[in-house]
Amino acid sequence: MTEVSFTGLDHAALARRTRRWGWLQYAGYRQAAEKPFFWTAFVTALGNPVLYLVAMGLGLGSIVDADVEGVRYLWFVAPGLLVATVVSTGAQFGTWPIFAGFKWQRFYYSAHAAPIEPWQLPLGEGVAISVRLLVQAALFWLVAWAFGAWPSASSLWIVPIAMLAAMAMFAPLMAYAATLEEEGLQFTFVQRLVVMPMFLFAGTLFPLASMPIYLQWIGWLSPMWHGTQLARVASYGLAVPGWLLAVHIVFLVACVVGGLWVAAHTFTRRLVR
Amino acid sequence: MQRVPVIEARELTKTFGDFTAVDAISFEVAPGESFGLLGPNGAGKSTTMRMIGGTSLRTSGSLRVLGLDPEEHGPEVRASLGVVPQQDALDEELRARDNLIVYGRYFGLPLSYLGPKADELLEFAQLTEKANAKVGALSGGMKRRLTIARGLVNEPRILLLDEPTTGLDPQARHILWDRLFRLKEQGVTLVLTTHFMDEAEQLCDRLVVIDKGRIVAEGSPQELIRQYATREVVEVRFGSARNAEMEGVLRSITERIEVLPDRILLYDDAGESLLDEINRRGLNPLTSLVRRSSLEDVFLRLTGRSLID
Numbered sequence: 001m002t003e004v005s006f007t008g009l010d011h012a013a014l015a016r017r018t019r020r021w022g023w024l025q026y027a028g029y030r031q032a033a034e035k036p037f038f039w040t041a042f043v044t045a046l047g048n049p050v051l052y053l054v055a056m057g058l059g060l061g062s063i064v065d066a067d068v069e070g071v072r073y074l075w076f077v078a079p080g081l082l083v084a085t086v087v088s089t090g091a092q093f094g095t096w097p098i099f100a101g102f103k104w105q106r107f108y109y110s111a112h113a114a115p116i117e118p119w120q121l122p123l124g125e126g127v128a129i130s131v132r133l134l135v136q137a138a139l140f141w142l143v144a145w146a147f148g149a150w151p152s153a154s155s156l157w158i159v160p161i162a163m164l165a166a167m168a169m170f171a172p173l174m175a176y177a178a179t180l181e182e183e184g185l186q187f188t189f190v191q192r193l194v195v196m197p198m199f200l201f202a203g204t205l206f207p208l209a210s211m212p213i214y215l216q217w218i219g220w221l222s223p224m225w226h227g228t229q230l231a232r233v234a235s236y237g238l239a240v241p242g243w244l245l246a247v248h249i250v251f252l253v254a255c256v257v258g259g260l261w262v263a264a265h266t267f268t269r270r271l272v273r
Numbered sequence: 274m275q276r277v278p279v280i281e282a283r284e285l286t287k288t289f290g291d292f293t294a295v296d297a298i299s300f301e302v303a304p305g306e307s308f309g310l311l312g313p314n315g316a317g318k319s320t321t322m323r324m325i326g327g328t329s330l331r332t333s334g335s336l337r338v339l340g341l342d343p344e345e346h347g348p349e350v351r352a353s354l355g356v357v358p359q360q361d362a363l364d365e366e367l368r369a370r371d372n373l374i375v376y377g378r379y380f381g382l383p384l385s386y387l388g389p390k391a392d393e394l395l396e397f398a399q400l401t402e403k404a405n406a407k408v409g410a411l412s413g414g415m416k417r418r419l420t421i422a423r424g425l426v427n428e429p430r431i432l433l434l435d436e437p438t439t440g441l442d443p444q445a446r447h448i449l450w451d452r453l454f455r456l457k458e459q460g461v462t463l464v465l466t467t468h469f470m471d472e473a474e475q476l477c478d479r480l481v482v483i484d485k486g487r488i489v490a491e492g493s494p495q496e497l498i499r500q501y502a503t504r505e506v507v508e509v510r511f512g513s514a515r516n517a518e519m520e521g522v523l524r525s526i527t528e529r530i531e532v533l534p535d536r537i538l539l540y541d542d543a544g545e546s547l548l549d550e551i552n553r554r555g556l557n558p559l560t561s562l563v564r565r566s567s568l569e570d571v572f573l574r575l576t577g578r579s580l581i582d
Binding site: 002003004006007008009011012014017021022029035036037105106107110111112115271272 | 353
């Protein structure tokens with residue numbers, strides 16, 4: 001056979017569907033395109049929590065005699081480690097892979113040459129990444145459960161909380177990455193001067209309140225801290241006033257929605273010239 | 274029956290700041306036609322292609338693709354277009370067949386359609402044996418054919434090809450031309466940019482020559498050659514030092530001469546007898562060649578510059 005068959009595909013119907021569901025079609029593409037990396041991602045997602053929990057929970061925990069915030073150190077540290085790990089993954093996804101989609105592999109241009117609209121791309125990225133983050137958080141939760149890190153079944157809430165916090169990191173970074181034309185040191189700066197301080201001041205290994213008050217604001221700006229606090233509420237019932245609980249949730253949701261909204265604009269500016 | 278054009282551009286203009294990339298060009302493409310935009314790098318060909326797909330916004334003028342304005346109806350227009358970009362942009366980590374299937378997801382096509390379609394397109398692109406090979410392991414020509422196969426996944430009515438054979442060796446180019454010719458025979462409208470004259474001659478029913486954003490000539494390859502060149506061309510080389518000094522002598526033999534840094538082109542309908550005359554006068558060129566004239570000669574005549582500068 002040397003001919004291509006033309007079956008009379010309904011292009012108008014494809015366009016109609018894409019106008020509505022293009023973001024989901026793109027997410028489907030993204031998931032399928034990640035297939036070759038599945039096992040690497042899976043092993044990393046299982047290996048990370050084992051390493052962290054052994055090092056921090058058992059290693060560091062063994063020299064922390066006293067309870068922290070009224071609970072065993074392992075109970076205290078596990079929600080923070082889970083959130084920190086998943087948020088770090090979100091930060092990674094928001095930098096080089098986005099840049100690559102414009103610069104190296106150019107899959108955003110390919111998608112836009114198809115019927116998909118530019119604003120649908122960051123939304124589709126978000127959906128595809130959310131699924132991966134959710135799976136990663138669930139695997140971490142399972143491993144930590146084997147370590148006896150969860151005092152209650154409500155700790156399962158940590159899985160969606162971690163995903164939300166990771167998306168709060170991912171979405172604004174994606175919006176920024178879409179503006180970069182050349183590879184420079186920007187991502188290194190982002191990693192060292194934004195992500196790293198957010199981790200150090202996120203109250204992962206010790207309560208943020210034990211820091212001097214003039215340094216605590218760094219944590220307040222960190223999706224990781226807000227996520228960690230929510231995760232501790234879910235796991236061992238950390239006492240947090242209602243208004244603060246609302247602040248944590250609103251902060252994270254605002255980062256996700258704001259990040260996606262700005263990304264829709266930066267993607268459009270980049271792709272439509 | 275009058276055939277409604279599938280692409281209709283009127284005074285199409287695109288500026289980037291002070292730079293005018295496309296300068297008030299007008300053209301039409303009929304259904305089933307193979308239409309070429311020919312010009313050197315930076316002439317405005319790719320920008321024109323992007324405006325057709327609605328991925329670049331025009332500064333002024335009007336443009337209809339399949340009766341629609343691509344800026345307003347981007348998804349509708351692009352659902353009917355197949356795009357083969359200058360850079361392949363394939364997923365290097367995925368297998369050849371999977372590349373076609375995941376690309377089909379952009380269009381929201383179901384797997385039940387994409388599976389058989391991918392096999393058919395691989396066969397068309399002569400890549401069936403490479404179906405399970407990773408793209409990173411394919412040759413340049415194979416990647417190009419895969420990119421064309423990918424552009425056909427949505428059964429497009431118009432296939433846009435931006436520099437389809439740039440960077441390919443002669444054999445790979447001929448295989449590709451053959452595939453594109455078959456598509457043309459099936460009635461697919463082809464719109465291609467190229468800076469290769471032989472490619473335009475091989476593939477295009479009609480073409481516009483673009484230089485610095487403007488159309489400088491339009492017609493079929495044969496018409497353009499007839500109008501702007503002669504049937505044959507004699508190329509002679511006297512060595513870079515003597516080329517210029519021979520110009521005067523040669524002008525007394527034939528009317529149309531182009532002096533290039535490395536050679537002199539003499540345009541004449543009877544190349545062999547012109548060369549005989551040169552030899553009879555004892556001018557003794559270092560090398561000489563009589564060939565059919567091509568679109569390259571047309572471009573040189575129109576712009577005074579060689580195409581591949």
